[in-house]
Amino acid sequence: MFDEMLSDQSHQGREPYRKLLSWLENQNLKKLSKKSKMAEEFFRRVGITFNVYGNEDGEERLIPFDLIPRILALDEWQKLEKGIIQRVVAINAFLRDVYNSQEIIRAGIIPEELIYPNPAFLPQMCGFIPPGGVYTHVVGVDIIRTGIDEFFVLEDNARVPSGVSYMMENRSTMLHMFPELFTEHNVRPISNYPKELFNSLISCVKTNIPDPNVVVLTPGIFNSAYYEHSFLADEMGAELVQGTDMEISNGEVMIRTTSGTEKVDVIYRRVDDDFIDPLSFNSKSMLGTPGLFDAYRKGNIVLANAPGAGIADDKAIYSYMPEIIKFYTGETPLLDNIPTWKCSDAESLRYVLENLRELVVKEVHGSGGYGMLIGPAASKRELSSFARKLRSNPSKYVAQPTLALSTVPILTKSGLAPRHVDFRPFVLVSPDTIKVTPGGLTRVALKKGSLIVNSSQGGGTKDTWVLGV
């Protein structure tokens, strides 16, 4: 097992962590725990909470915050950054292709049965190129590490990736609690993210619009990521709207204000495709704005991310990412995929069923760590009941080997203890540049030995530092 802080033969800890380790030696455990409680108290008072679905009284919970930072050296980061940019370029090229000339299908690289019947593929997007040619303005690429030089992409989030507010809040909490650490480390700043998001959004607007009006579209206060929506609106100085606040008038999108209506140019939407416009998508949706999609197709509004972008991060498409990268960039992928068995394939299904005990099985359209099986951690009974599910509906699942996720220590009552982590850096796409914010969201499984880092399943977060020179 690779520990990012301690797996080092010199026994002084790995290089990026050495200053932190010597600082930790001089800390008193009790005082640190107290600071940790303070941070939690602060989160609650500010209302940095997420709502848990299926919870009757709509309870709001805190995402536990661990105050030991996760640190990446500059060269590690640069390698990741290059790989991520390559991937995001390919994702955008793929989306443009799949909704237009479909060369990748004609070239026989991706079978068409993975595209057309896929619920993430929106035929409404065919023959249309979004303003600025950008499909995914914001991408979160989930990365795991298994060794000193081994990084894998676990999944791409090209629809409405969330978590960036935690990246920001974790950093400001750390700055507030341990200013001295930042004087000793050259940590690259992330505070520009909202400004850069804003700039990348308006870079897609037609140039003849002087001060484009940006709004953040939220499903409302009961959505699990509502805090983040309000945080980003606040930081960008954008209005936080719901579908019912908007109307379409002469093909333009307008919001209803206390003094009349106002034109909107960019919608940073944090609602799923299905709930954007009841006329074009889910007709039962109460969240949407009738006619919004028509206005979009007329080119009168920037929607970020573009509807239908989900076809690029679908778990069935994921396994083709290396080919997708080669096809559009002509390069070998810099970041590896995790080998994936598609259970729809009979051969693969047999292999998966035979080796269920060693594999992780996920639903193709699942998220949030729900409905997945972690073979090594499952009981006999869970294994056999999952095998039944697999046999009855194999195309619903994909399987991957159980990887030994790297660990980073967290602060527990009895001192530091290693816990598994993953990593979600955030990527901003403009028509002419792609930027990766130097940092990201490190999610950590707080239970000893657990590999599930999702906040809905009791995971926590850490501040992530990318060191400068």
Add this chain to the structure above:
Amino acid sequence: MLGRHGNNLFWMARYLERSENMARRIQAVLHHSLSREDEGRDEWAEIITNSELAHVFDEKYDGFSMINAINFLLRERQNLNSVITLITKSRQNGRAVRTSLTQEVWMSLNETWISSEALLRRPVNIHDLPIVLEEIIKGSSLFRGALYGTMLHNDIFNFLRLGTYVERADNTLRTVYSKYHRLLPTANVIGVSESQSQWEVMLRSLSAWRSLNWLKKGRIDPFSVADFLIFDQRMPRSINFCYYEVVSNLTDLARLYKKEYKSLDLARTLCCQLKKDRAKNIHKIDLKYFITEHIIKNNELGSIIADDFNLV
């Protein structure tokens, strides 16, 4: 500003004001009841009946007692006007517009909610009650302080203040209405001491007992009570004060948005009417009719404000 956000701001302030008024009312009646053998039964019954939720009370509690009444008014979630329901609703509205609030205003509201949830998680018993009520009222005061001290005095501020004063006028009007018969000249003859204690409850629940006593040097009579609560421009819970604030906030909005509004016309008319009525001898006013009229008009004012500014 979004019309929906205007609505959230308006109601956030209204609900918080209403919860504070309810807490003050409980405080006043408690003060009155503790020295009475019947635990102030009539007073408690009156609040519950006026809430129009007496059936909920009957369903949920086995029989009347002071502590049942207090729990119903403070922490019963099925009571739409219980303190905890109101604070929760206020905070929900606030959360929907947190981008319009300063960190301090939002945090004072959020903390009031967190502490009320903690204080009212279990049924309250009588010896904790004074502290619980104080805490809740303090929360409102902190909110108000943060509001005045940190918010831009712009349209966001105006909608918050409108919510507060429309609600406050309603509360004062209803409080006076429920005791108007005690304010009639005949009440003075019927029984001075009984009326006195009734006025005291009413004045205390509007936090006006000490100030009126001070102004009148201890000589309180029904006219002075009515005059103070309805007309006195210095008294922050009088009808006149509330109307004046409503006019001033609507004038700000009309200036900012460069439009004329029906709500402003109505608020100005109400202010003028009050001025005319004050010039009359208060004996000549049919108090019951007067108060009923104003409750209706104030209510109408609320809905016209919503129409004027697309509050949805």
